[in-house]
Amino acid sequence: MKKLSTAALLAVALSASPLAADTLRVGLAAGPSSLDPHFHNIATNNAMMRNVFDRLVHMDANMRLVPALAESWTPIDETTWEIKLRAGVTFHDGTDFEASDVIYSVERIPSVPNSPSAFTKFVKSIEAIEVVDDLTLRIKTSGPVPLLASDLAQFSIVSKQSAEAYLAANPSAAASITEIDSAAFNSGALAIGTGPFSVTKWAPEETLHLARNDAYWGDKPHFEAAELRPIQNDAARLAALQSGDVDLIDALPTSDAGKIREDAKFTVFEKPSNLAIYLHMDTERDDTPFVTANDGSKIQNPLKDVRVREALSLAINREGIARAIMDGAAKPAGQLLDVGFAGASENLPAPAYDANRAKELLTEAGFPEGFKITLQTSNDRYVNDEKVALAIAQNLTRIGITTAVQAETKATYFGNASKQAYSFMLLGWGSSTGEQGSSLEALLHSYDEENASGSANRGRFSDAKFDGMITEAMQTLDEAERNAKAAAAAEYGIGEQHGLIPIHFQNNLWAARKGITFEPRADAYTIIDTAAAE
Amino acid sequence: MLQFLVRRLLQAVGVLAVMSLLVFVGVFAIGNPVDVMIDPAASEAERQAAIVALGLDQPMWRQYLTFVGNALQGDMGKSFVYNQSASELILSRLPATFELAVMAMLIAVAIGLPMGLWAGLKPGSWADRLLMTISIFMFSLPTFWVGLLLIMGFAVTLGWLPSGGRGETRELFGVPFAFLTWDGFQHLLLPAFNLALFKLALVLRMVRGGVREQMTSDYVAFARAKGVSETRIVFKHVLRNIMLPVITVMGLEFGNILAFAVVTESIYAWPGMGKLLINAITVLDRPVIVAYLMITVFIFIVINLIVDLTYTLLDPRVRTGGAK
Numbered sequence: 001m002k003k004l005s006t007a008a009l010l011a012v013a014l015s016a017s018p019l020a021a022d023t024l025r026v027g028l029a030a031g032p033s034s035l036d037p038h039f040h041n042i043a044t045n046n047a048m049m050r051n052v053f054d055r056l057v058h059m060d061a062n063m064r065l066v067p068a069l070a071e072s073w074t075p076i077d078e079t080t081w082e083i084k085l086r087a088g089v090t091f092h093d094g095t096d097f098e099a100s101d102v103i104y105s106v107e108r109i110p111s112v113p114n115s116p117s118a119f120t121k122f123v124k125s126i127e128a129i130e131v132v133d134d135l136t137l138r139i140k141t142s143g144p145v146p147l148l149a150s151d152l153a154q155f156s157i158v159s160k161q162s163a164e165a166y167l168a169a170n171p172s173a174a175a176s177i178t179e180i181d182s183a184a185f186n187s188g189a190l191a192i193g194t195g196p197f198s199v200t201k202w203a204p205e206e207t208l209h210l211a212r213n214d215a216y217w218g219d220k221p222h223f224e225a226a227e228l229r230p231i232q233n234d235a236a237r238l239a240a241l242q243s244g245d246v247d248l249i250d251a252l253p254t255s256d257a258g259k260i261r262e263d264a265k266f267t268v269f270e271k272p273s274n275l276a277i278y279l280h281m282d283t284e285r286d287d288t289p290f291v292t293a294n295d296g297s298k299i300q301n302p303l304k305d306v307r308v309r310e311a312l313s314l315a316i317n318r319e320g321i322a323r324a325i326m327d328g329a330a331k332p333a334g335q336l337l338d339v340g341f342a343g344a345s346e347n348l349p350a351p352a353y354d355a356n357r358a359k360e361l362l363t364e365a366g367f368p369e370g371f372k373i374t375l376q377t378s379n380d381r382y383v384n385d386e387k388v389a390l391a392i393a394q395n396l397t398r399i400g401i402t403t404a405v406q407a408e409t410k411a412t413y414f415g416n417a418s419k420q421a422y423s424f425m426l427l428g429w430g431s432s433t434g435e436q437g438s439s440l441e442a443l444l445h446s447y448d449e450e451n452a453s454g455s456a457n458r459g460r461f462s463d464a465k466f467d468g469m470i471t472e473a474m475q476t477l478d479e480a481e482r483n484a485k486a487a488a489a490a491e492y493g494i495g496e497q498h499g500l501i502p503i504h505f506q507n508n509l510w511a512a513r514k515g516i517t518f519e520p521r522a523d524a525y526t527i528i529d530t531a532a533a534e
Numbered sequence: 535m536l537q538f539l540v541r542r543l544l545q546a547v548g549v550l551a552v553m554s555l556l557v558f559v560g561v562f563a564i565g566n567p568v569d570v571m572i573d574p575a576a577s578e579a580e581r582q583a584a585i586v587a588l589g590l591d592q593p594m595w596r597q598y599l600t601f602v603g604n605a606l607q608g609d610m611g612k613s614f615v616y617n618q619s620a621s622e623l624i625l626s627r628l629p630a631t632f633e634l635a636v637m638a639m640l641i642a643v644a645i646g647l648p649m650g651l652w653a654g655l656k657p658g659s660w661a662d663r664l665l666m667t668i669s670i671f672m673f674s675l676p677t678f679w680v681g682l683l684l685i686m687g688f689a690v691t692l693g694w695l696p697s698g699g700r701g702e703t704r705e706l707f708g709v710p711f712a713f714l715t716w717d718g719f720q721h722l723l724l725p726a727f728n729l730a731l732f733k734l735a736l737v738l739r740m741v742r743g744g745v746r747e748q749m750t751s752d753y754v755a756f757a758r759a760k761g762v763s764e765t766r767i768v769f770k771h772v773l774r775n776i777m778l779p780v781i782t783v784m785g786l787e788f789g790n791i792l793a794f795a796v797v798t799e800s801i802y803a804w805p806g807m808g809k810l811l812i813n814a815i816t817v818l819d820r821p822v823i824v825a826y827l828m829i830t831v832f833i834f835i836v837i838n839l840i841v842d843l844t845y846t847l848l849d850p851r852v853r854t855g856g857a858k
Contacts, residue, residue, distance in 0.1 A: 033615045040615070041573045114617050116571040116584055182617045204616045204623065205813065206805050207699070229699055231803040232813070235682050236698055240803075243689035243697040380816070411818045415569035432575060442575055452577030 022224040024516075024531055027237045029251035031205055031230030035191040036182035037156035038109050041117040043430070046154075047525035048228065051210060053156035053193030056083065056102065057149050061521045063274060063341065063434025065149050069097065069157055069194065075477060078144045079127075083137040083152075089217045092198040095161040099131045104160035108178045122151040146477045150433040162192050196221045196529035205230055210528075222532035238511075241266070247516050247533075250526045252509035254329040254383060260511050269510040270329065271520035275430040276336045277382055279375075279392070279501040280443075281309060282423045284460035290374035290423035294402065302371055303423065303459075309498035311361035315399045316392055317353040322504050325387050329509055333502035335490045336429060336439040341522075342479075343436030343486035348495050350502070358399045370400025376417065377426040379407040383506050389426045392503070417458050425458060428506075434522070437486035440470050444499045461499035466492055542842075546835040550828065554605070557827045558598050566590065567614055567818035588614055601824070610828065611821035615814070620825035624807055629709045630700060631799070631806035635791040637713065637726035639784065642733035650741025655768070657746055665738060672735035681728045681801040688724060696721050698803035725802040729795060733787050737780060744776030778848060785841035786834075793830040 030044040037049040050058075056070035072084045089097035106129065110120045125145045130138040141148060163177040166189055174180045184190045191199040196218065197210035208228040212221050229246065231237040234253045238260075240246045252260065252268065261268045281303040282288040288301040302308045318332035331338065332350030339346060362370060373396075377389035386407040393403035408416075417425050431439045446462040447454040453471075454460075469492060473485030493499045508524040519530045568584045576584075585591050592600070601611060610621040653662040689697035701721035703710035712718025748754060749772065757767050796808035803809075807826065814822035 034617065036617075039617060040571070042571070114587055114612065114614075116568065116588060116614050117573045117576060118580065118583065118587075120583070121575075121577070121580060186616075186618070203626070203805075204618070205810065229803065231698060232809075233800050233803070236685065236801045236803060239682070239685045239690055240697045240699075243685070243693060245689070245697045245699070409816075411570050411816065412565040414574075415565045418569065429574070432573075438575075449578045452579060455577040456574060 024223040024226045024248065024528055024533075025246040026226065026228045026526060026528065027231040027240045027246040027249040028228055028526060029230075029232060029234075029237065031208060031228065032202075033204065034182050034186055035188070035199060035202055036112070036185035037158065037193070038105070038112045038119055039115055039182040039185070041119050041154075043524065047523075047527065048208060049156055049193075050195065050525055050527050051197045051226075051529065052191065052195045052199055053158065054089075054195050055153055055156055056085075057153040059153050059434055059523065061271070061519050063431075063522050065153055065434075069102075070152065073149050073152065076138070078477070079141045081139045081141070081148055082132075083139060085135040085137065086217060087135055089194050090215055091159045091162065091194050092192045092213060093159070093162055095159055097157070097159075097194050099134060099137050101157055101160045102137060103129050103131075104163065104177065105155065105157045108158065108163075108180075109155060111178045113179065113181050119155045122154040125151070144475055144477060146475065146479075146482055147433060147435070147438065150435065150438075154432065156193065158190070159192050162190055166190055197226060200225075216529075218529070221529040223528070226528055228526075228528075241511055241513065244513070248510060248512040248518055248526075248528075248531065250508075250510050250524070252511045254327040254509070257327055257329055257509055257511075265514055267512050267514055267516065269512065269518050269520035271508045271522055272331050272338055273430070273506050273508045273524055274337060274341070274432075274434060274522045275382075275428050275506045275524070276333050276439075277330075277385075277388065277426065277428045277503045277506065278333070278336070278443075279312070279503065280417075280425045280427055280457075280459035281312070281461075281500070282420070282459055283309075283499070284462065285420075288423040289421070290376070292372045294369055294372055296372070299371060301423075302365065302367055305365045306497055307361045307365040308367065309501070311358040311365070311399065312396065312401070313351050313498055313501045314354045314361070315358040315401070316351075316395045316501070316503065318350050318504060319353065321388055321391050325384055325391050326504065326506075329383070329507040330504040331507070333504050335436065335494055335502055336443070337431055337434075337436045338505050341431070341434060341436065343440075343473075343483045343490070345436075345487035345490045345495075347487075347491055350504075355395075355399050362400060367400075370402065372402045372404075373424050374404045374406055374422075375424045375426060376413070376422040377405060377407050378410045378413040381410040381413070382426075382428045385426060385428075388503065392426070420458070420460065422458075426503075427458065429456070430523070432523075435483065435486065436490055437470065437473050437482065440486060440489055440493060441474055444493045445470055459500065461493075461497075463493065463497055463499065466497065466499070469493075542839055546832075549835065550831055553831045554602065554824070554828060555598070557824050558594075558601065561818075561820050561823050562594055565818060567820055570816075570818050571614060605828070610825035613814075613819055613822045615817055615819045615822075620821040621829070623822060624810060624826055624829055627805060627807045627810050629711060630804060631792055631795055631808065633711055633713055634722065634726055634729065634795060634799075634804060634806060635788060637722055638729035638733065638791055639788055641726060641730035642737050643784070645730075646734040646737030647741055650738040651745055651768070651773075653738070654742040654745025655749070662742075666742075669735035669738050672731045675731075677728060677732065677797050678801065680731060681725075681798055684724050684728055685801070695724050698801070700805055725798050725804050728802075729791055729798045733784070733791075736783065736787065740780050740783065741776060744779070745772060748772045748775055774848070778845065781844055781848070782841055785837050785844075789834045789837040792833055 032045045032048040034040055037053045054069050058066050058068040060066050069086050070083045071086050074082050076082050106123045109123050125141045126139055127142045128140040132138055167177050196213055196216045198213050200211050201209040210226040212224050231240055237249045238256055241249045260266050283304050286301050293299045322330040322332050334348040334350040337344045375389050375393055377385050379386040389405045393405045396403040429439055442456045444461050445454040446467050447457045447460050469489040473482055473489055476482040510520055512518055515534045517532045572581055572584055613620050613623055649665055653665045656662055685697050688695045700712050701718040702715045703712050703718055704714040712722050754767055796812050799806045799808040811826050
């Protein structure tokens with residue numbers, strides 16, 4: 001069977017005709033670094049693992065929560081949630097999915113050896129899990145956790161029985177089943193989920209081979225098998241699609257999107273994303289490192305003045321940047337998630353470009369001649385990040401704020417930015433929960449190391465009124481009420497106080513050969529169970 | 535001979551020791567890997583937990599001593615990203631790079647040598663001028679650009695060859711190789727040719743220059759006067775004399791391809807060591823970077839040794855010189 005499909009592949013490579021419909025070949029900008037879904041909390045791994053493992057709750061293409069291994073989740077009191085599990089689900093190795101698998105997954109997450117970025121934060125509020133019956137769980141939390149369902153949508157469920165069998169066969173592998181190393185998953189032995197596809201073959205940075213799980217509880221995938229090949233280089237990934245070596249690619253470069261859209265042989269799938277590009281400003285220190293007067297002398301940090309922050313925001317031509325720099329693959333932003341996402345405000349459109357008003361505001365603030373500032377940016381993290389920063393610098397220079405741009409690799413940029421080495425930074429924030437409240441809490445709540453609030457507040461914006469608003473919102477159990485409060489907090493923190501300056505939402509782009517259908521997602525995950533060939 | 539080998543081995547150990555220190559300090563200067571690898575939404579406590587989990591909370595000198603201690607026992611550390619032994623990870627990619635490098639060198643020598651001979655024997659002819667002009671393009675055009683052009687031409691437009699990847703492999707002595715299957719061989723052609731271009735031009739020019747110089751030398755004139763056939767003069771005497779510099783340079787170039795085929799491997803998504811290195815650098819996977827550079831240094835030392843030994847076989851003067 002394997003030989004046969006290889007022969008078929010070869011024939012296709014030679015004749016460059018469309019492939020037999022049973023295998024979907026995908027070119028990915030980055031492949032997974034592990035088959036252990038609990039090893040590294042990073043988007044590229046999480047995306048691929050969604051093809052193999054299920055979570056209790058899933059996010060649909062618009063990041064709304066939908067039932068998966070859990071059919072329902074209901075709060076019973078302030079700190080207890082009742083979870084009804086789906087019946088009749090089996091793992092790829094045939095073992096049944098049970099309540100004990102959920103408990104095992106939650107227990108394993110904090111003890112995964114050598115994890116460079118753990119999933120612990122999604123389970124740390126869980127104090128105990130009670131098994132009511134085979135298909136009913138009660139989760140006790142340490143305090144009110146209104147976003148518990150969002151947390152449950154972030155981690156995969158692995159099989160306890162398989163782990164026990166593995167440890168019995170390899171007693172030297174670990175002290176207990178919760179301490180099993182990711183190597184056991186990478187070898188394929190434990191890469192066993194309940195998801196739409198099972199793993200047939202993988203090695204680091206090589207093609208991930210998947211086979212359809214015919215016993216899948218959800219809609220049966222169209223393709224019998226899939227090959228997900230990492231092709232990091234943008235031009236090479238596009239060439240692989242154009243030459244017919246792959247059927248679908250992710251992260252289509254924006255500069256090529258126009259050309260491919262016009263080509264009748266291909267289809268482009270586009271989706272506004274949950275990733276907002278924004279500017280963070282040092283609003284804490286009086287003496288900030290990268291701001292000087294026009295003659296180079298030291299000045300009191302102007303970014304602490306809300307009028308200056310508003311002037312910066314109004315001076316940026318977001319429409320122009322989205323059109324010219326992003327080739328239309330971005331939407332100007334006035335907050336951290338677009339209208340339509342939970343907790344987004346209807347009253348925060350992208351600020352219109354108004355250089356005259358910006359100049360007036362600068363004069364009011366006592367800077368009629370402007371000042372000098374350096375905008376720092378990464379050059380390998382976000383789509384066209386350095387070019388966007390350069391365009392912003394030009395916009396700002398036009399109203400008298402002489403702006404220089406300093407770009408560096410992400411390997412050093414984020415560390416420096418977190419250490420408050422900079423005054424003015426271009427950054428991006430993707431909301432993993434699909435709702436705005438947690439983004440606001442991480443980016444604009446006063447920096448508080450102990451309570452983990454404001455954990456990504458690199459500008460150290462601090463406003464007591466805002467802190468109160470967002471904290472109250474995040475403790476509200478009722479979803480509609482919580483979202484309304486988060487939206488109000490955004491209107492105050494971003495709309496009035498300009499604690500940060502949103503630029504745009506990146507669009508996620510995929511391209512496929514004609515005849516392939518694919519559901520583009522706001523979270524940029526390439527999930528292939530809904531992909532089909534006409 | 536033995537003394538020569540011992541001396542070289544001692545030198546090698548010294549070079550490795552110095553390199554390990556340089557690489558370690560250099561990698562340290564770049565930044566903290568945790569800042570790159572951790573989820574952007576992570577809190578400071580989670581960040582600290584990751585730093586401890588990866589052993590980065592220790593001072594640099596202690597991390598270095600731990601590294602040296604483990605390296606002496608053959609353990610180069612575990613990759614942060616893959617949670618696998620770094621040296622195993624790199625060595626598992628070696629066959630792919632090795633076959634690519636060998637194929638590229640074969641192409642370079644198989645085409646470059648006869649072309650160089652032809653051009654050198656007929657200096658000033660149209661063939662000579664044409665080959666010289668083409669070779670200028672071969673070494674002046676960037677590999678990156680030519681690689682993409684080859685893909686556009688042979689994969690996208692003509693559809694003759696695959697655009698990237700390694701294709702099907704077959705095992706030889708337990709090691710998977712692509713050139714043993716027709717599918718894999720097709721995948722190998724474009725990247726190997728792309729890598730070969732520069733070396734091809736180099737061989738061509740070196741051979742041409744060598745032949746021109748040797749053909750006017752006294753021993754060739756003497757052989758001609760003796761009535762030795764032109765074929766014998768060229769292939770038996772001249773070729774042998776011009777091979778010494780060619781072998782030296784090709785040896786170093788081979789090491790270069792093995793260690794730094796990064797560009798070609800990324801464009802063709804060839805799962806070799808170079809691609810692993812570039813990915814390791816972007817995420818600051820320190821153990822992989824350090825292990826990679828150490829292995830590279832080792833490879834260069836071995837190649838240089840082989841080149842020197844080849845010398846002694848080709849040129850008796852080196853042998854007698856060494857014995858004194």
